[in-house]
Amino acid sequence: MGTYAIAVLAGDGIGPEVTEEAVRVLGAVARRYGHVFNTIEALVGVAAIDAEGDAISDATMELCQESDAILFGAVGGAPRYEGPNAKIQPERALFRLRKELALYANLRPIRPFDALLNASTLKTDILRGTDLLVVRELTGGIYYGKPSEIRETAEGLDAIDTLIYTEAEIERIVRTAFDLARERRKKVTSVDKANVLSSSRLWRRTADRVAGEYPDVTLEHLLVDSCAMHLIRRPASFDVIVTENMFGDILTDEASMLAGSMGMLPSASLGTRRTEFGLFGLYEPIHGSAPDIAGQEKANPIAAILSLALMLRFSFNLKQEADAVEKAVKGIVEAGYRTEDLREEGKVIVGTKEMGRLIAEAVAG
Ligand code: IPM
Ligand code: MG
Numbered sequence: 001m002g003t004y005a006i007a008v009l010a011g012d013g014i015g016p017e018v019t020e021e022a023v024r025v026l027g028a029v030a031r032r033y034g035h036v037f038n039t040i041e042a043l044v045g046v047a048a049i050d051a052e053g054d055a056i057s058d059a060t061m062e063l064c065q066e067s068d069a070i071l072f073g074a075v076g077g078a079p080r081y082e083g084p085n086a087k088i089q090p091e092r093a094l095f096r097l098r099k100e101l102a103l104y105a106n107l108r109p110i111r112p113f114d115a116l117l118n119a120s121t122l123k124t125d126i127l128r129g130t131d132l133l134v135v136r137e138l139t140g141g142i143y144y145g146k147p148s149e150i151r152e153t154a155e156g157l158d159a160i161d162t163l164i165y166t167e168a169e170i171e172r173i174v175r176t177a178f179d180l181a182r183e184r185r186k187k188v189t190s191v192d193k194a195n196v197l198s199s200s201r202l203w204r205r206t207a208d209r210v211a212g213e214y215p216d217v218t219l220e221h222l223l224v225d226s227c228a229m230h231l232i233r234r235p236a237s238f239d240v241i242v243t244e245n246m247f248g249d250i251l252t253d254e255a256s257m258l259a260g261s262m263g264m265l266p267s268a269s270l271g272t273r274r275t276e277f278g279l280f281g282l283y284e285p286i287h288g289s290a291p292d293i294a295g296q297e298k299a300n301p302i303a304a305i306l307s308l309a310l311m312l313r314f315s316f317n318l319k320q321e322a323d324a325v326e327k328a329v330k331g332i333v334e335a336g337y338r339t340e341d342l343r344e345e346g347k348v349i350v351g352t353k354e355m356g357r358l359i360a361e362a363v364a365g
Contacts, residue, residue: 003036004277004316007067009060012045012090013289014299014352015073021301021356022071022308025328028363029312029321040067045075045090045289056093061100064282068275069315070097071308072284077291099139103269103282104169105176106136107310108252112259115334119260119342122232129236130258133184135177136248138269140169141199143245165199165244170206176270177242178214184239187218191227191243191251203244224251231255252286261341262287263300266307268314278317283307293340297351300339302329305359328362 006026010019023039030037042048042060049055055075064070075090076082082089097103111131117124142148145162174190181188190207192200204221211219222230224247231238231251235258243251256262262285269282285303293299306329313322332355338347339355350358 002277002316003038004069005067006037006039006311007060007064007070008039008041009044009056009064009070009093010041010073011075011093011289012047013074013077013291013294014287015045015075015289017294017297017299017352018285018301018304019071019073021352021359022304024356025305025325025360025363026308028360029318029325032324032364033318033321035318035321039071044072044093046078046081048093049081049088049090054092055088055090056096061096064097064101068277069280069311070282071304071311072097072282073304074285074287074289077289077294095143097282098269099144101280101282102139102271102273104137104139105173105270106138106248107180107268107270108134108136108248108255108265108286109310110134110252110255110259110265113264113330113333115330116260116264116342119338119344121257122235126233127235127258130238131185132235132238132255133180133240134248134252134255135173135180135240135242136252137165137169137173137242137244138248139245140165141245163197163199165202167202167206170203171210174207174210174242177240178210178217181217181240182214186216187220187239189220189222189227189238189241191222191224191241191247193224193247194221195223199244207242227251228254231258256286261300263303263339263341264306265303266305266310268307268310270314275315278315281311281315283311283315297353298340299352300341301352301356302333302339302359305329305356324363324365325359328359331362332358 010016142163145164148161150159192203194200194204256265265286273280309322309325312318
């Protein structure tokens, strides 16, 4: 029994739809196990720019600081806030949350359900046995390096982005990966572009040094282009993949296809801060706001619901409850229910709300 404070930032596009279903499932967990979850909603993204003048207000940042965990939907996708001339980008909400809350470790587990092996674009034989965890560095690299701008020069416009990593930033994320690998199959694949980038050479050197402290864990290095290929050639051979911010962003969209759809993949963003219950964290589906399907009952809420399960596990140490949510999702998928993104012959296609309701009901037992 406990009382947990959760900041709920649903955001834009399909963000509110999928988040609502995760909150519905949270309600079922509360009833079944007798917990009290205090959810407090606030605006982020386009909605916040329109109503509060910024992608995330200081008041919302404070609310997040004071909560035990954050449930995040998606931001972006409004044409009027896109493009090089947009003054405030909705994505700023995410970047500010990640950086200011020091959530440097983004965990993206990819474990395709057997029932969905056919839904993937890849062959079942290749997929079988896939169970990998991408540990993406989230508060450094080219996402944050300065300068980053379009500039006027005598020869016309140019543009610059800066890719910088400190040894300390690399070391802490590599350590996270090794610690997690110890709880799994004891293999870390460190992904870089050391044949081209200095930041990658420091990355590789640091990974090698940290590996010395984990003699029980195997370390493999892969160049990012090669990793992109091996992910769809031998996905089952990976255990923990650790990589820098932008490589992790790209590789996880690719890897999501192993699970059949982007709509299946949750994530947890963690730092070192602890609350009385567990690690403080932000939980969000890896997919975006998908404005093209918003409001049509087509969005898959499973990524958001599995993100909730990660919250129960990491931030609240509620293992039994997290297992119950994951089991419920698996059961509903095995029973043949699918959202539009996983349309397949002979399966029952349901809307976003119905999918959420079915899973909540399964959790309620
Ligand atoms: C992700 C997303 C974000 C990122 C976007 C929305 C800025 O693609 O979380 O993977 O690139 O980090
Ligand atoms: Mg991404």
